[in-house]
Amino acid sequence: MKVIVTDNFEASCRIAAEQIASVIRSKPDARLGLATGSTAQGVYPYLVAANRAGELDFSRVSTINLDEYVGLAPDHPQSYRRFMDEHLFDRINIDKANTIVAKGTGDIEANVKSFREALAAKPIDVQLLGIGVDGHVGFNEPGEVLYDGAHVEELDESTIDANARFFATRSEVPTKAISMGMGDILRAKKLILLATGESKAAAMRGLLLNEELDVQNPATLVKTHPDATVIIDCALAEKIGYQE
Numbered sequence: 343m344k345v346i347v348t349d350n351f352e353a354s355c356r357i358a359a360e361q362i363a364s365v366i367r368s369k370p371d372a373r374l375g376l377a378t379g380s381t382a383q384g385v386y387p388y389l390v391a392a393n394r395a396g397e398l399d400f401s402r403v404s405t406i407n408l409d410e411y412v413g414l415a416p417d418h419p420q421s422y423r424r425f426m427d428e429h430l431f432d433r434i435n436i437d438k439a440n441t442i443v444a445k446g447t448g449d450i451e452a453n454v455k456s457f458r459e460a461l462a463a464k465p466i467d468v469q470l471l472g473i474g475v476d477g478h479v480g481f482n483e484p485g486e487v488l489y490d491g492a493h494v495e496e497l498d499e500s501t502i503d504a505n506a507r508f509f510a511t512r513s514e515v516p517t518k519a520i521s522m523g524m525g526d527i528l529r530a531k532k533l534i535l536l537a538t539g540e541s542k543a544a545a546m547r548g549l550l551l552n553e554e555l556d557v558q559n560p561a562t563l564v565k566t567h568p569d570a571t572v573i574i575d576c577a578l579a580e581k582i583g584y585q586e
């Protein structure tokens with residue numbers, strides 16, 4: 343696992359975007375695994391700017407997202423489909439037909455099945471990851487077991503608390519999500535995990551400061567990946583006592 347410590351969050355986002363751009367330049371029909379959340383949100387403006395400057399072409403790129411809330415329609419303001427449209431897809435020259443976000447409404451079992459089929463259809467060349475305060479990646483929450491494939495996950499109370507900031511009231515936060523499994527994530531050819539902020543310190547200590555693989559901190563499985571890059575800013579590195 344490669345660890346990059348940057349001066350600040352902006353620099354982390356720029357480096358993550360450069361790495362994604364370099365995958366696209368070497369493989370114009372790359373499949374990107376994408377993430378939502380305020381951390382991933384910082385990366386997308388750099389991809390949009392490169393596309394608008396004519397330096398990065400998305401016309402043959404396809405994407406698949408980590409997860410989607412159960413119960414939110416694709417056009418709901420807090421759905422991950424809407425997030426991706428607003429922050430990336432509607433701003434670049436991608437064919438929206440080539441962008442996959444699991445559907446969180448309707449027949450959920452059928453939606454999980456078609457999400458699984460979509461995952462099996464083509465490998466992910468690079469997967470962008472954030473990390474939850476409890477160490478979740480995608481929506482793979484800590485627990486007795488972790489899952490290989492796409493599934494419905496019950497969200498932890500701490501995740502609902504953390505994501506309540508995006509909703510008018512905490513009770514509006516969905517309690518379930520469709521998520522790629524840990525196996526799906528680890529099968530991506532390249533992983534880029536980005537983290538910032540004190541709330542991520544405990545989870546990041548588990549990822550960076552020991553050799554344990556811990557089902558209670560799913561992000562620790564990223565250690566096993568042959569091509570994983572973790573990008574943190576120096577404020578977080580200092581907070582957790584990580585030294586290069």
Ligand code: GLP
Nearest residue numbers: 377379380381382472473474480
């Ligand atoms: C969300 C998403 C994750 C994301 C994480 C952190 O719930 N499902 O994919 O990485 O939580 O979000 P943020 O970057 O907003 O802290």
